[in-house]
Each structure stands twice: as structure tokens, then as C-alpha cells.
Amino acid sequence: MNADERWGLDSPEYGTGYYDRFHGNAEYSPYGPMFAVMSDDAIEQEIYNALDADPLIPRGADIRVDVAAGGVTLSGTVPDREAKRSAGESAYAIPAVRDVTNEIKIAR
Numbered sequence: 001m002n003a004d005e006r007w008g009l010d011s012p013e014y015g016t017g018y019y020d021r022f023h024g025n026a027e028y029s030p031y032g033p034m035f036a037v038m039s040d041d042a043i044e045q046e047i048y049n050a051l052d053a054d055p056l057i058p059r060g061a062d063i064r065v066d067v068a069a070g071g072v073t074l075s076g077t078v079p080d081r082e083a084k085r086s087a088g089e090s091a092y093a094i095p096a097v098r099d100v101t102n103e104i105k106i107a108r
Helices: 003-007 040-053 081-092
Strands: 062-068 071-078 099-102
Touching: 040 062, 040 081, 071 081, 081 099
Parallel strands: 071 099
Antiparallel strands: 062 071
């Protein structure tokens, strides 16, 4: 099995182009992997994965992610400013994210 067969690029529905191999849930994009389109649910899951992997965000942090048309709103509570900033940066790191509104509150 070659790479095109493995990633489904030989399928007639895809024609020629790229598939985002780093995010298997991304859809086909004729412009390359940086322009791959992801569903809002897929973006949300990628952000939650990034937040879980971020060492600056404690495990018990209450962060909610809402995605609408690639726009992300973060809300909830974290213990410090570094965790809030890191959550916003983690969300922006997902290629399909268009904008991030960080409404996370810092616990006293």
C-alpha cells in the first residue's frame, strides 16, 4: 500500500491535492495541509487535547471550549494568569482556528 492509498488520495472524490495527515479528522483541501478544513467538533476535540497536554494548565482547571465556524470561545476558571494565557495560545495553535476569545477567569 502506498501513501496515496493509505491516505485516500487515490480516490476519485479527492482528485489531486493534499490531505492533512497530522489531523486525521480534517477534510480534504486542494490548497495543502495548512488550509485543511475541520469541523467545529473536530476543532473542539483538538483544543481539549492540546489543553490536556499543556503543562502550564493544571489537570483540575475548569475550561470550556465553544466553537462556531472556526471561532473559539474559552471560558471557565484557572488558578493563574499563565494558565489563562497558555490556554489561549494552545487554542490558537490549531491550524483551523480563525479567532480565539479568551473569557477565562482567574481564581482568587
